[in-house]
Amino acid sequence: MRHVYGVVPSRRLGRSLGISPIPFKTCNYSCIYCQLGRTTNMTNSRDTFYPSEEILREVETFIERYGDETFDVVTIVGEGEPTLYTPLDEIAKGVKSLTKKPLVLITNGSLFYDSSVQLEVSKFDIVMPTLDAWDEESFRSINRPFGKLNYEEVFNGIVEFSKKFQGQIWLEVMLIKDRNDSEKALNLLKERIDKIAPDRVYINVPVRPPAEKGVEIPDESKINRAHTLFGTYSIESLPKGNFLSPENDAMQAILEIIKRHPMSEDDLKNFLTPGSGLKQLEKIFSSTSEKYNIEKCFYHGKIFYRYTKKRREKK
Numbered sequence: 001m002r003h004v005y006g007v008v009p010s011r012r013l014g015r016s017l018g019i020s021p022i023p024f025k026t027c028n029y030s031c032i033y034c035q036l037g038r039t040t041n042m043t044n045s046r047d048t049f050y051p052s053e054e055i056l057r058e059v060e061t062f063i064e065r066y067g068d069e070t071f072d073v074v075t076i077v078g079e080g081e082p083t084l085y086t087p088l089d090e091i092a093k094g095v096k097s098l099t100k101k102p103l104v105l106i107t108n109g110s111l112f113y114d115s116s117v118q119l120e121v122s123k124f125d126i127v128m129p130t131l132d133a134w135d136e137e138s139f140r141s142i143n144r145p146f147g148k149l150n151y152e153e154v155f156n157g158i159v160e161f162s163k164k165f166q167g168q169i170w171l172e173v174m175l176i177k178d179r180n181d182s183e184k185a186l187n188l189l190k191e192r193i194d195k196i197a198p199d200r201v202y203i204n205v206p207v208r209p210p211a212e213k214g215v216e217i218p219d220e221s222k223i224n225r226a227h228t229l230f231g232t233y234s235i236e237s238l239p240k241g242n243f244l245s246p247e248n249d250a251m252q253a254i255l256e257i258i259k260r261h262p263m264s265e266d267d268l269k270n271f272l273t274p275g276s277g278l279k280q281l282e283k284i285f286s287s288t289s290e291k292y293n294i295e296k297c298f299y300h301g302k303i304f305y306r307y308t309k310k311r312r313e314k315k
């Protein structure tokens with residue numbers, strides 16, 4: 001399947017059926033911590049990258065094949081910033097006609113200043129925007145946004161949307177060592193968070209290989225300080241639980257997940273049942289396999305596999 005992937009275990013959401021409505025690494029940020037690597041298609045223009053019928057047909061096929069008891073939520077996320085896709089409300093409406101499971105949007109929140117984005121996103125049940133910066137300088141250094149985006153406009157858009165939205169806002173803050181974990185930075189972030197007044201705040205840390213070297217997990221004392229200050233939920237560990245894929249071919253299944261969600265070696269071992277594609281898996285395990293556009297990264301004592309843009313198959 002091209003757009004539907006998972007089921008992926010999520011620290012915040014349980015078993016998440018993912019929908020990616022945009023091409024690989026299409027985003028208006030290039031965050032230094034991005035687990036998908038640097039942004040290769042930097043854009044701030046919304047587009048109908050794929051027909052909504054094509055995306056919804058895949059969701060329908062998945063549910064027919066596996067039933068909706070195999071997942072807890074449907075999450076629009078994927079390979080970059082999903083609000084660059086329009087019309088998102090068509091996707092929301094279509095998914096809601098197929099399952100009663102909550103519909104979640106994971107977004108950087110950068111386009112919420114746009115009233116048409118606000119309207120389309122209002123159809124979701126849970127919206128999870130990101131806030132890692134407190135001013136223009138920290139925004140440019142951590143999120144590295146598309147040129148025209150400016151911090152105050154983005155932040156005010158998130159505040160405005162949060163006030164109007166009838167569903168839940170779960171804000172996520174990515175804490176990075178020596179970037180936004182000082183006492184001063186945490187206090188400035190706290191002021192911004194209070195203005196958004198989200199239903200929940202989650203602290204995340206870079207547990208998967210980041211786009212840039214030197215992006216590190218803060219010391220535990222800093223993470224604890226942020227928890228106390230923000231009154232947060234914690235997600236600073238890798239999730240537990242098994243992946244599930246609609247693909248019959250093991251290698252294809254791994255590729256479809258890795259495109260959106262880097263997997264650790266343990267994830268891969270748990271994902272594959274004996275006999276299902278173990279020979280192909282050896283190719284990945286033995287070295288970085290250029291053929292499959294997968295790179296092998298070592299990070300915090302673990303091996304991760306993630307998708308790379310080079311030699312990507314044509315759309």
Ligand code: SF4
Nearest residue numbers: 027029030031034080
């Ligand atoms: S973390 Fe999200 S917002 Fe940041 S570059 Fe990656 S996909 Fe874009």
